[in-house]
Amino acid sequence: MGDRGSGRGVIPQVPWVVILGALALGVFSLLNLYLGFQAYASGRAEQASYYILIGSMGFAAMGYMFFRARAPPLRRTLIPRVEVVTTIECPSCGLKRVRSFERGDYIFRRDIPCSKCGGQAVITRIHRKRLPEEARQL
Ligand SMILES: [Zn+2]
Structure with missing residues (x-):
């Protein structure tokens, strides 16, 4: 229970309950x-076809369970957490500052x-x- 982070790899692991x-x-x-x-x-x-039908459905359900368990949560895939930042530059001395984006920010807007x-x-x-994972690849 104490170590939840170790199981998180590139390939999502199938929980033992599912297995x-x-x-x-x-x-x-x-x-x-x-x-x-x-x-x-x-x-x-006739009886044979019933048994075979039930058996095949069982296998289909098994495959579905594995598929569902392995697929990463949709929400996490579609809406990644992004942080928008604003870069401010001084034209006179070239000093650059980066701060998190604020409502109303737009390019060429005058800052403090x-x-x-x-x-x-x-x-x-x-x-x-840039996300930490992306930065590491550069
Ligand atoms: Zn300056």
Whole structure:
């Protein structure tokens, strides 16, 4: 329980509950298929098709469980957390400052006077802050 971070890799891990459930389903499905083939062999074709149908559905459900468990949560994939930052530059001395984006920021907007020379600093860039994972790759 104490170490939750170690399991988080590039490939999402399947929780053991899902594995156990899938295994139980697998055994159940195999049993049904076996009974189905036995019934078929002894001439009870209708009964056999029921067993085989149940067995196949069990396998389908098993595959679905694994698929669902492995797929990363949709929300996290579609809406990544982004932080927007504003870069302010002083044209007189070239001093650059970066702060988090504020409502109403736009490029070439005048910001507070430059702390170094007192010149009129302007916003030169508004962009997404680089995520730590991305920065590591550079
Ligand atoms: Zn300046």
